[in-house]
Amino acid sequence: MDNIGEHPPEITPPTETWEVELQKVSIVRRILNSRKWYGADWWFVAVSSVLVVIFIIIAIFPSLFAPYDPSALVGPSFLAPGAYPPVPELIVSNTSSANSLKDLAVTSDQPRPTISVVQGGNSAGALNDAAKEIDNQIKNESGGLRLRPVIDRYATVEEALQAVVDGKDTAAVVGSDEFVRLKAQYPTLREGESIAGGAKTAGGFLLGTNDIGQDVWSRLLWGTRVALIIGFSSSLLSLIIGVPLGLMAAFIGGSFDRLMSLLMDSMYAFPGLILAIAITAVLGPSVINVIVAIAVLYIPTYYRMVRGQTLAVKEDVYVEAARSIGARSREILQRYIFPNVIPSVAIIFSVNVADAILTGAGLAFLGLGLPPTIPDWGIDLARGQRFIQNAWWLITFPGLTILLVVLAFTLMGEGLMEIFNPKLRER
Amino acid sequence: MHESTTMGINAIPGDKSTNTEELVQVEHLRKYFPLQSGLFATLLTRGQIQAVKAVDDVSFNIHKGEVFGLAGESGSGKSTVGRLVLRLLEPTTGKVIFDGIDLSSLSSEEMRRMRSRMQIVFQDPLASLNPRMTLGMAIDHPARIHLTDLSPDQRRKRVIDILSAVGMNPANVFYDLYPHQISGGQRQRVVLARALVTNPALIVADEPIAMADVSVRALLLDLMMRLKKEFDLTYLFITHDLATAKYVCNRIAIMYLGKLCEVGPLADVYQHTIHPYTRALLEAVPVPDPTRRRKEPMPPGEIPNAINPPPGCHFHPRCPMARTNCSVDEPTLRELRPNHSTACHYAEELLK
């Protein structure tokens, strides 16, 4: 125990404190350990970040997960979720020797085969695809056989089958379950092979199909890409513009601050969706314009938050200390104020993305912004609205997906805000 | 150069810096903080803008190499004086002369460069360190600004040396730590290190140990005194704790509501007090000895508002010695004993 002594007392670095030990522990353990400390918030952040990561992966590689092309008319309309479309098969008369579609191939001087289908089913599409495929296969073979059937459409299955019975068509392509049902009425017909085009629909439609036969599930997955692109890009754009403005306004103060705040407050006061509608209406439909419109919406949010934080930090003692050591204003802004303001920005970014996705869907729902060729949840919502009675799944699943994505981003942002609140970080 | 009547009294035995050249001269310093601004407010108050008279005509000198204490309660203006001396605040009127240079005559760029010679240590070490900078970076920053002839390696070495000098060893480990990873006492050492890296002549210490643990305070004070010898420093030691001031200050000034009450060598002010406020203050300090409990009553009332301080002598409503003219005439600081001044009309009555 020294008195005012000769040697400076040795201060050991924190080698034994729990914090240093904590640093030695792997990050996985640390995350698990923090669970007890942060309670429910930890779970929110954990679950929602996993969801967010999943969504991002889906957005980057939608084709890995989506069984069908989102714009392709791959199935019968209004197929309920989980239901399997009937496998289309070739129906010929008992007297015919053909069994498969290929058998119907003829040479160019022979009359083309006519095949009857039911309008609106997946049979027509399947037949078309299968015929093309086979045609491509055989056209280079010797013999000059081609398969280019003429397709006759009928309103009902019965009419299509009757046409074969009457000899008007060479064959029919109908769903196998339909033929099974009606087989007894048409004793002169027999089943051939199933149409290869059915292989494409063999995957089934997880969430059903929409009014024109597109796979709902695939559209949802592909829609993620658009939603996330819009969400992230617009938030990023708002950030890039709003943050520096907020920093400068708070730091410089004076009339610049007053003017800027006036402008931002006016923008903020304007109802968001209306502003976005106005901008997209003026600029025209495209993804870029939607991004810009939404970005404009959120600039005031970043501006206000950053300005408020900067005003607070500006008065902190370490900023005064920075002045006292002779640092220039630019340095103070860069190294003392900015790094302390940024964490809060990162957190509202997450919530912002959620909000932007919601706004984007809203715009698309109203028919603004996105060209109809791009699969988007909002457009699906709009289309599905009409059929809510018969085909509830058309509006439900896009709606649920939007809900889930928005929830995931919001929870992650809010949870992070709880955890990274600087007041909690104590020693 | 002053007549060296101050020589013997100012020097601490063993302290070799008996140079009595004035490092800092504060002349009639005033700092008023206006309460409202703008046209409307001026109209309302008919041109009489109300202000907090935080510092009201304060003059003193700090000798080179001494520890000059500035003590007072809240509202006394002592912290404001500290910042005015460093020109972190602009005075309303008055001058601060540092090493012969009038600070108000400097341009902002010149002032910026002057800062390498005068540094401040704040009360709250955690608040005064940027939470996003490592300790090494924090100390390196002033070096980077002012020690421009050093290469980055030389600079790093200097920072490491300073960290060692304040007792943070092994320094290269502490270099990369963040403020929240070390204790309060250690942080204050880092703040000291940052203040020292440019080799300043003056350090303003604003309640440097108030937030440290009791057992750490003595260590910090000890460190500050050792550093003073090692780096040939002068301290302006701002405090409210008269008990601690006794251990480190050579001279001390007592402030009340923006004005100086008493200035003089510490032993004189404490033992031959010639101002009633100082007297009350010294009486009030709790003594860690139950056999010597305070028997004197305390002055009535509380510290009044700094916006409308009592007329005449600010202390008169609470003063046991107040006479009628105390509420009318403002006392000025006058030298009553050798190098020992007071601002009290009737201080003679306190002479023993």
Next chain:
Amino acid sequence: MHDDILYSIRKLVVEYTTRAGAVKAVDDVSLDIRRGEIIGLVGESGCGKSTLGKALMRLHTGPAKITEGELWFDGRDLMTLPIEEMPEIRGAEIGMVFQDPMTSLNPVQRILDHLTETIQTHEPEVSDADARTRAEELIERLGIRKERITEYPHQMSGGMRQRVMISLALALRAKLVIADEPTTSLDVIVEAKFLDLLKELQKEFGLTILLITHNIGVVAEISDRIAVMYAAKMMEVGDVNDVFAQPKHPYTQGLLRSVPNILLDGAELYKMAGAPPDLSHPPSGCRFHTRCPFVMDICREEVPPLEAIEGAQSAACWLYPSVMAKRLEKEHA
């Protein structure tokens, strides 16, 4: 002074859940508070004294919990009461004065309303007029002019707010007042007057006061007894004159030597080596052994119990035969 014990704290343990696990902020602490005394509870920051203060009213929520011990207040163990009954005791029987008077009073309530509400919540039969009279008398007694009773907290100074806090405790004739760093944010003259006030209240109302502070001087000025805590444990308890004259525990010795004394001349400040331990990994045996100049082998291994050393003075230190004797007793038991 009475030997009648108002509050008997027995083997109290308060645990905090932190990121690094459970930390015992108060570890097996026992203390008797005598009726009518002012007892000072001192220690450095982190020693557990504030935690102990709050535990006495079972105020802890969230990550802090009383996990063991008994709190015998005025004849009954508060730990056996359901937590819903505690508000009846708080304010009415045990009052608390906190460190920061700025934040412990509701800024949108007048002082009058603070007081009358407190009175009428605990004694609903009191009329508005009677409550107001009582409130006015109270603040006059505490040195505040009764016209100021209609003011808001922000219109009053720090010292006055602290007096208002005391008056809230007195309004219901609380038996015990726990004052947690009541003067730390006050200027020294106001502090001195506040301490005078506490002493007067002790005399006039027979008030028992637990004064929690890190300021040894304050304790020396007004306490009858002093209790010293270190690293969540009680190190020494005794009459203030005895402990200051002859501190038994090495920590107390070091602590008293390191406190600046304005009346002493020419002294140098004594410094204790080391620092208080990290409570999530406390040292084995006696918590102070890593800094103790008199450390022995047993100190590193076993925690010394708090035992009477001389008269009414107790210390938890193996240096003393009575403490050692207790251990031998236990061994033979």
